Amino acid sequence: MTDRYSRQVLFPGIGRSGQNSLQTKHVLIIGAGALGAANAEMIVRAGVGQVTIVDRDYVDFSNLQRQNLYTEQDAVDRMPKAEAARKRLAAVNSDVHITALTQDADAAFLEQITARNHIDLIVDGTDNFDVRFILNDVAQKKRIPWVYGACVASGGLSMLIVPGETPCLHCLMDTMPGTGATCDTAGIISPAVQMTASVQTAEALKWLSGNTEALRGTIFSFDLWKNQFSSVDVQRMKKRDCPSCGTEPVYPFLSYERTTKFAVLCGRDTVQIRPADVTKRNLAQLADHIKQTTTITHQNGFLLSFQQTPYTVTAFRDGRVLIQGVSSVEESKRVYYQYFQ
Numbered sequence: 001m002t003d004r005y006s007r008q009v010l011f012p013g014i015g016r017s018g019q020n021s022l023q024t025k026h027v028l029i030i031g032a033g034a035l036g037a038a039n040a041e042m043i044v045r046a047g048v049g050q051v052t053i054v055d056r057d058y059v060d061f062s063n064l065q066r067q068n069l070y071t072e073q074d075a076v077d078r079m080p081k082a083e084a085a086r087k088r089l090a091a092v093n094s095d096v097h098i099t100a101l102t103q104d105a106d107a108a109f110l111e112q113i114t115a116r117n118h119i120d121l122i123v124d125g126t127d128n129f130d131v132r133f134i135l136n137d138v139a140q141k142k143r144i145p146w147v148y149g150a151c152v153a154s155g156g157l158s159m160l161i162v163p164g165e166t167p168c169l170h171c172l173m174d175t176m177p178g179t180g181a182t183c184d185t186a187g188i189i190s191p192a193v194q195m196t197a198s199v200q201t202a203e204a205l206k207w208l209s210g211n212t213e214a215l216r217g218t219i220f221s222f223d224l225w226k227n228q229f230s231s232v233d234v235q236r237m238k239k240r241d242c243p244s245c246g247t248e249p250v251y252p253f254l255s256y257e258r259t260t261k262f263a264v265l266c267g268r269d270t271v272q273i274r275p276a277d278v279t280k281r282n283l284a285q286l287a288d289h290i291k292q293t294t295t296i297t298h299q300n301g302f303l304l305s306f307q308q309t310p311y312t313v314t315a316f317r318d319g320r321v322l323i324q325g326v327s328s329v330e331e332s333k334r335v336y337y338q339y340f341q
């Protein structure tokens, strides 16, 4: 496998020293949907030493049009995305140490994983601003650069956020946008995903290989259907009094109350419920209970699904529950409390 990275080493921006540097780095990828999967594939093929992928969802047929790591069999088996991604990526490049975690990237988790591991860079593969703002606060607190990426319809945008140097996400947005605005109700084409991920991975490779002089330093945005591209310098928008990156940071998105949380998932008629106090669910015990009233449609080491027409209920080992087929949070609460505390 000596020739594996030869073309990348030939590229003057990377060279032998850049390649050696990549091999010592650890990248954390939050989300293994379209953006996360596309970034993960490029980063693993590039030979970054260690990659950790976190995702809370399983593979669905509607993902296959743009989420390039997954197969029909993954959708049939309802494989957790992190696990399906790990399996595929391990087959692509066995040099890379890949860890898959099927769980929510909440504040507690992000604080823990960045405390236990030396993370060189975080890639944003999420689909919502709730997680991005938590990620932004953790990145600022632990001084870890992260690559913001978002895409919808035929467009996307990206920026590398470097603590202490660039403005942070909080500087750039005064208020948290409504979650409805980020859902892909407008649909999406795969080229918009691949383009956004390419811009993210390019900045990641520059940072990880030590080519900081090549960093773009702007917000890049595009629309492939309207043929528009722009690069905006936002350096002056860094705020001294920013609660996340200013002179006296309080990291507001890292404080969280312990309550059961209901969240509408992007692009699907699905609500996720995260109970306040369940850290691990006993799936075998739950299966015994469910079998008394209804039929289990899927069960693997990570999750258990059953049908309660017109809903599909999926319980994960980490305590979370997804209810598909609901049109509101209220409706999901009625279904949830029938089966869970």
Ligand SMILES: [Zn+2]
Residues within 6 Å of the ligand: 167, 168, 169, 170, 171, 172, 239, 242, 243, 244, 245, 246
């Ligand atoms: Zn800031």
